[in-house]
Structure formats: C-alpha cells, structure tokens
Amino acid sequence: MPSVKIPPVLRKHTGDATEVDAAGSTVGEVLNNLVVAYPDTKEQLFSGEGELNRFVNVYLNDEDVRVLDGLETAVGDTDTVMILPAMAGGSF
Amino acid sequence: MAPEATETQTVEEITPQEAFTELDAGGAKLIDTREPYEYEESHIEGSELIPPGVIADRILTAVPDKSQRVILQCRSGARSYDAAVVLKSLGYEDVASMAGGILEWEAQGLPVESNVNLTPAQRDRYSRHILLPEVGVEGQIKMLEAKVLLLGAGGLGAPTALYLAAAGIGTIGLVDDDVVDASNLQRQVIHNTSRIGEPKTASARQTIEELNPDVNVIEHNFHLNAENILDVIKDYDIIVDGADNFPVRYLMNDASVRLKKPVVSASILSFDGQISTFVPYEGPCYRCLYPTPPPPELAPSCSANGVLGAMAGQMGLLQANEVLKLVLGIGEPLIGRLLLYDALGTRFTELKVRRDPECPICGPNAPEVPESEMGKFPDYEAFCGGHVGS
Numbered sequence: 001m002p003s004v005k006i007p008p009v010l011r012k013h014t015g016d017a018t019e020v021d022a023a024g025s026t027v028g029e030v031l032n033n034l035v036v037a038y039p040d041t042k043e044q045l046f047s048g049e050g051e052l053n054r055f056v057n058v059y060l061n062d063e064d065v066r067v068l069d070g071l072e073t074a075v076g077d078t079d080t081v082m083i084l085p086a087m088a089g090g091s092f
Numbered sequence: 093m094a095p096e097a098t099e100t101q102t103v104e105e106i107t108p109q110e111a112f113t114e115l116d117a118g119g120a121k122l123i124d125t126r127e128p129y130e131y132e133e134s135h136i137e138g139s140e141l142i143p144p145g146v147i148a149d150r151i152l153t154a155v156p157d158k159s160q161r162v163i164l165q166c167r168s169g170a171r172s173y174d175a176a177v178v179l180k181s182l183g184y185e186d187v188a189s190m191a192g193g194i195l196e197w198e199a200q201g202l203p204v205e206s207n208v209n210l211t212p213a214q215r216d217r218y219s220r221h222i223l224l225p226e227v228g229v230e231g232q233i234k235m236l237e238a239k240v241l242l243l244g245a246g247g248l249g250a251p252t253a254l255y256l257a258a259a260g261i262g263t264i265g266l267v268d269d270d271v272v273d274a275s276n277l278q279r280q281v282i283h284n285t286s287r288i289g290e291p292k293t294a295s296a297r298q299t300i301e302e303l304n305p306d307v308n309v310i311e312h313n314f315h316l317n318a319e320n321i322l323d324v325i326k327d328y329d330i331i332v333d334g335a336d337n338f339p340v341r342y343l344m345n346d347a348s349v350r351l352k353k354p355v356v357s358a359s360i361l362s363f364d365g366q367i368s369t370f371v372p373y374e375g376p377c378y379r380c381l382y383p384t385p386p387p388p389e390l391a392p393s394c395s396a397n398g399v400l401g402a403m404a405g406q407m408g409l410l411q412a413n414e415v416l417k418l419v420l421g422i423g424e425p426l427i428g429r430l431l432l433y434d435a436l437g438t439r440f441t442e443l444k445v446r447r448d449p450e451c452p453i454c455g456p457n458a459p460e461v462p463e464s465e466m467g468k469f470p471d472y473e474a475f476c477g478g479h480v481g482s
Contacts, residue, residue, distance in 0.1 A: 008397075018434075018436075054384045055382065062443050085386055087361050
C-alpha cells in the first residue's frame with residue numbers, strides 16, 4: 001500500500017503520525033482515503049469544490065504531481081506520496 | 093608530512109627560515125613543485141615552477157648540474173618531499189625539501205610574490221579555507237568582496253551570520269526590527285543574556301565584530317516593506333531569507349526576481365526544516381514552488397508551535413553553506429531542489445522543484461515590470477491574509 005508522509009502542520013490530525021498508509025491507485029484516491037481515515041486533514045488538502053488547495057504541494061516520491069498527471073497520477077504500492085505545505089518559520 | 097620510513101632514500105628537510113637564509117646567501121636553486129594555479133596565486137621570489145607530475149622530465153633542463161644544491165618546496169611539504177626522493181633517485185646529490193611548504197613560509201612572515209591581496213593576518217585567519225584547492229586565496233578574496241543580506245537575525249539568521257562572518261564574508265547586512273528576548277536565546281546564538289532588550293541588529297553586529305574585524309556589518313533596523321525593499325537589497329550579491337512570515341517571503345521573492353538576486357531560503361518549524369536556493373531565471377522561484385500562501389489559520393508559526401534550537405542551527409548552517417558555494421561558484425547549489433530535514437528521524441529528503449511555466453513572477457508569460465512600476469508591489473498582507481487564489 002502506498003504511504004503518505006504527513007507534514008508537521010497536519011500531524012495533529014493524524015494522531016501525531018508522520019507517515020500513514022493509504023490505499024489507492026492514483027494520487028487522488030490515496031488522498032481521498034487519507035481524508036476518510038483522518039477527516040480533519042480535509043480542510044488543509046481540499047477546497048470546498050473538492051480541488052486540491054493551491055497552497056499545498058503534493059509529491060509522488062521526489063516529483064511534484066503538478067508536472068505529472070495531478071490527482072490522476074498513478075501510484076504504485078511502494079510509492080510515497082508527500083504532502084508539503086509552505087512553511088514560513090524562521091528568524092524574527 | 094614525511095612518509096613512513098619505508099623509503100630507501102632519506103631526504104633532508106629544512107625549515108623555511110633555513111631555506112630563506114640559504115637562498116638569501118645565493119647558490120641554492122629553489123624549485124616549486126606545485127600546480128600552475130597555485131604558483132600563480134603566490135610564490136617565493138626566484139623559484140622555478142615544475143609541477144609534480146613532470147618533475148622527472150624537466151629537472152635536467154632546470155638544473156643540469158647534479159651536484160647543484162636544490163631546495164624543493166610545495167604547499168605544505170608533502171609533494172616537495174616526494175619530489176626530493178625522485179631527484180635523489182635521478183642522481184642529484186644535494187637535495188632538500190622545505191618542511192611546511194609555502195604555507196609555513198608565509199606563516200613565518202617570509203616574503204612571497206603574490207598576484208592577490210591578502211594581509212599576512214588574513215592568510216593566517218583563513219588558512220584552512222586557503223588550503224582547500226576549491227577556495228584558495230582567490231576564493232577567499234571573493235568571500236571578502238561578497239555582500240550578503242540576511243533577512244532576520246533570529247533562529248536561522250543567527251547561525252548563518254556567525255558562520256558567514258567567520259568565513260570572511262566582507263559585508264553582511266542584517267534586516268531585523270526586533271529586540272533580543274530571553275526566549276530567543278535557546279536558538280539565536282549570535283545574541284547573549286546580557287543583550288536582552290537590545291536591538292537584534294546591534295547585538296549581532298557586536299558579536300560579528302568581535303569574531304572577525306574583516307566584516308563590515310550593515311544594520312537595517314526596520315521592517316522590510318514594499319516601499320523600501322528594492323533600496324535595501326539592490327547593493328547585495330546574495331540574499332538569505334529566513335523570514336518568519338509569508339508576506340515578507342513573497343515580497344522578497346518578487347523583489348529579488350526583479351533585481352535578479354539569488355535567494356537562499358530556509359524555513360523551520362518544530363523538528364522540521366526546508367531549504368532551497370532560488371536563482372532567478374536559472375531555476376524556479378519561491379512562487380514556482382508555492383504559488384499561493386496558506387491561509388493564516390493553516391500557517392503555524394514558531395512562536396505558537398516551538399522549534400528545536402539545534403535544528404534551527406542546522407538549517408541556518410545549510411544556508412551559510414549554500415551562500416559560500418554561490419560566492420565561490422563551486423559545488424551544486426540547491427537550485428531546483430528542495431531539501432527537507434527531519435531532525436527527529438535525522439533524515440534528509442530531496443524533492444525536485446521545477447520552473448512553473450505559469451509563474452506570474454518569473455514565468456515566460458509574466459508581465460514585464462516597467463521602470464516606473466519597479467518599486468511597486470501588491471498588498472502582500474492581504475494576499476497572505478486569506479485572499480488565497482484571488
């Protein structure tokens with residue numbers, strides 16, 4: 001089953017898990033199953049219209065799904081889907 | 093250092109001072125057994141260059157008389173020792189290797205002919221840089237001439253600034269309008285307990301000046317905004333963005349693309365860090381990676397969530413490392429790559445970042461900014477304040 005890497009900002013919705021398994025043969029299916037298992041992740045990931053939020057990057061292994069086939073990108077059992085929201089923490 | 097005593101030939105080693113005395117008296121021939129680029133940087137007056145790979149072929153031309161006194165010298169004494177062994181095997185009777193090489197010669201204050209300009213104190217201070225073939229005197233001079241702007245003298249900026257200052261980055265600008273707070277000191281190692289309440293730029297300046305008097309510190313003790321940003325960044329070569337909020341990150345990105353300034357950008361939260369290097373038009377920009385900021389309720393800050401001090405330091409030093417590579421023009425900067433660091437797992441993950449053909453700032457269809465509009469930017473506070481995608 002593909003695994004999903006959970007960024008710090010979402011971990012409070014996954015019981016502090018940093019990586020969870022989610023079934024699916026496309027990136028969209030994997031994320032939908034993640035949302036089914038952890039409903040509070042939905043707001044961060046998807047807009048009201050069900051589109052992936054633009055401020056969230058989703059990677060399949062090391063490649064941005066935007067340059068692949070987006071949510072339709074095929075996912076294999078050993079692949080890793082990474083959710084990557086922008087972070088601004090720094091200096092001041 | 094001399095090799096193990098398995099050599100059948102033993103080589104006379106002399107100190108730089110002894111070599112100087114002999115050369116000054118006349119009669120000895122000095123052969124420099126380094127590479128041409130090293131000789132070019134600096135060499136001892138009267139020395140003749142024969143690189144180590146060709147010493148056996150060329151020595152007869154340079155020194156036809158095998159009874160002639162020959163002193164061999166290299167950078168630190170190893171190559172000249174090996175060359176002395178070669179010469180003895182060729183029948184040269186009176187050969188010595190100068191222990192410690194030209195480094196030790198210079199450390200003793202003995203004169204060199206140099207095409208470049210470092211003081212003896214600088215050659216000493218930066219000797220561990222100069223020893224690196226990728227840096228050398230030439231690279232050190234690049235560092236001393238470099239101007240680097242740090243956005244923030246805090247969790248990321250503090251360690252970055254310390255190491256850039258130690259490295260001899262000649263001009264370091266610091267943008268920060270905050271004062272030192274006790275809660276900063278767990279990670280902002282450029283400040284200290286006695287400076288609580290002082291402006292961060294002044295505190296950082298004091299530490300840097302005590303660390304390295306070669307560094308000129310410029311304080312920008314105010315908030316960066318659309319009106320002042322171009323004036324602030326225009327004279328710097330490289331920008332290091334460790335800002336703690338999205339409006340400033342987007343503003344910095346858009347301004348740096350306009351002025352074609354490379355930005356080394358890291359961010360930290362809890363136990364996680366991200367870093368990339370954005371070189372305008374050579375690789376993606378911050379907006380190619382993050383087209384829009386998250387709404388405030390989904391963008392936690394360090395003040396609310398905490399951050400491991402050592403992790404902030406590690407990310408700050410990755411920033412410093414990127415800056416030094418850009419200044420020196422060596423290695424592979426993180427252009428088009430986002431490096432993620434998970435301090436709890438001690439794991440690095442690298443992701444590809446591509447230029448976005450639709451990028452409104454650096455994409456091929458991005459509107460050209462006319463001179464009259466150069467200093468004008470959109471309202472980033474509103475952009476980052478929940479008007480996402482508008």
